[in-house]
Amino acid sequence: MQRLSALIVSLLAAAGLHASEVRVAVAANFTAPMQQIAADFEKNSGHVAKLSFGATGKFYAQIVNGAPFELLLAADDTTPDKLEKEGHTVAGSRFTYAVGTLILWSSKPDFVDGKGEVLKSGKFNKLSIANPKTAPYGAAAVETLKKLNLLAAVQPKFVQGENISQTLQFVSTGNADLGFVAMSQVFKDGKLSSGSAWIIPGEFHEPIYQDAVILAKGKDSAAAAALLAYLKSDKARAVIKSFGYDLR
Amino acid sequence: MLTDSDLQAIWLTIRLAGITTLILFLIGTPIAWWLARTRSWWKGPLGAVVALPLVLPPSVLGFYLLLAMGPNGPVGQFTQSLGLGTLPFTFWGLVVASVFYSVPFMVQPLQNAFEAIGDRPLEVAATLRASPLDTFFSVVLPLARPGFITAGILTFAHTVGEFGVVLMIGGNIPGVTRVASVQIYDHVEAMEYGDAHRLSAVMLAFSFAVLLTMYMRRSNLRREA
Structure with missing residues (x-):
């Protein structure tokens, strides 16, 4: 019995040590920059950031149903807005942390030209896009194809990723020749890490504003507030830019 | 009530499960027969391989x-050399995946049914000069009929319930790989x-009906025996 209570006390103490921990739901496209930002943040602040990566629509369903996230870094601005209107967020905490850039990418060098002519040529087996119904990068891809008058022609070659990470994975494994992905996934330190790409000019689709917001569960969390503030710092903004995002 | 795309997904699911079950009858029967009759050292390893999908995460299989x-990949190189292209994101790719994924649900009930027959009926058939093939079709198949029905139902239902593997290799194409799950x-x-509620209710009702049929049949058989 004494041993048991000692165990309980030590477990509680261990839980207490993690009081400055913040649980963050992060849009899949922001995975790489967030890992870097969180590491810096942990070093500077002493707080611990626990990151979960996934599709924004799935996070919405989980948050509304009581998921223990304190901070959301969404892939769009509509989901945080919806959560705000439904009272699941801390009022006044929402801001645009990044503006996404869409890119047409192939894992093969010299496959994609600088103007996306490869789309018109039709010389590719599959075109991987994120589910346009749920993923903002998928919706922007469809919008771009409409603008190019190519939607009907390439639609039969669509394969859909559940989120932007899977969309990239279909291309990087070679199962799809081409894919519309987030620039941050294939860019590092300001240049393309591999393959070939066409950076979609901003006028082809509505801007992809990605908003962050503190969730109701994080309203008393010092760590959540600190991480949100850190996202606005020059150091974090430089990291975000280096992955190909714009800033507002 | 259900939208056209829901009905399309249900029809696709039924086709996938039906074709998978047919193929597994053809592949699973000889495997189960061998496992039931053999005294070879390989019985253990092959039995374990057949049971693997029961414990493997679908993400491993999908990967x-x-x-x-x-x-x-090796399979991709082969299908390309036949001029068939590659299998991911196609209906037949899902069929191949489902055959792997559902194989224990076909083989294990069949193996149990074959083992339950025992040596005696086969020996009797042999003394009556029935060839092994004749014995199989006129003695084993009728005796193992309940096993075949169970195996077919379980394989079909398990394929309908497939999700993780399809998500990983399907590419979510309407009418091709977008199944109900x-x-x-x-x-x-x-x-x-x-929409999610309506389609989920259909799946729940279907799954319950399948299991109910199985369990009612089982208790009926026991009563007859």
């Missing part, structure tokens, strides 16, 4: 299949909870 069937996942992600 291997995606790489193996992709343009650089994926369609529900899509509805939930798009916050279309009404």
Whole structure:
């Protein structure tokens, strides 16, 4: 019995040590920059950031149903807005942390030209896009194809990723020749890490504003507030830019 | 009540499960027969391989299949050399994956049924000069009929319930790889909870009906015996 209570006390103490921990739901496209930002943040602040990566629509369903996230870094601005209107967020905490850039990418060098002519040529087996119904990068891809008058022609070659990470994975494994992905996934330190790409000019689709917001569960969390503030710092903004995002 | 795309997903699911079950009858029967009759050392390893999908995470199967069937994988190289292209994102790719995924649900009930027959009926058939093939079709098959029905129902139902593997190699193409389970996942992600509820209710009713049929049949058989 004494041993048991000692165990309980030590477990509680261990839980207490993690009081400055913040649980963050992060849009899949922001995975790489967030890992870097969180590491810096942990070093500077002493707080611990626990990151979960996934599709924004799935996070919405989980948050509304009581998921223990304190901070959301969404892939769009509509989901945080919806959560705000439904009272699941801390009022006044929402801001645009990044503006996404869409890119047409192939894992093969010299496959994609600088103007996306490869789309018109039709010389590719599959075109991987994120589910346009749920993923903002998928919706922007469809919008771009409409603008190019190519939607009907390439639609039969669509394969859909559940989120932007899977969309990239279909291309990087070679199962799809081409894919519309987030620039941050294939860019590092300001240049393309591999393959070939066409950076979609901003006028082809509505801007992809990605908003962050503190969730109701994080309203008393010092760590959540600190991480949100850190996202606005020059150091974090430089990291975000280096992955190909714009800033507002 | 259900939208056209829901009905399309259900029809696709039924086709996938039906074709998978037919193929597994052809592949699973000889495997189960061998496992039931052999005294070979290989019985253990082969039995374990057949049971693997019961414990493997679907993501492992999906990952291997995606790489193996992709343009650089061994299966992908083979299908390309036949001029068939590659299998991921196609209906037949899902069939191949489902055959792997559901194999224990076919083989294990059949193996149990074959083992339950025992040596005696086969020996009697042999003394009556029946060839092994004749014995199989006129003695074993009728005696193992309940096993075949159970195996068929379980394989079909388990394939209908497949999700993880399809998500990994399907590419979510309407009418080709977007089966009912994926369609529900899509509805939930798009916050279309009404649609998700309706299709989920259909799946729940179907699964319950299948299991109910199985368990009622089982207790009937026991009563007859």
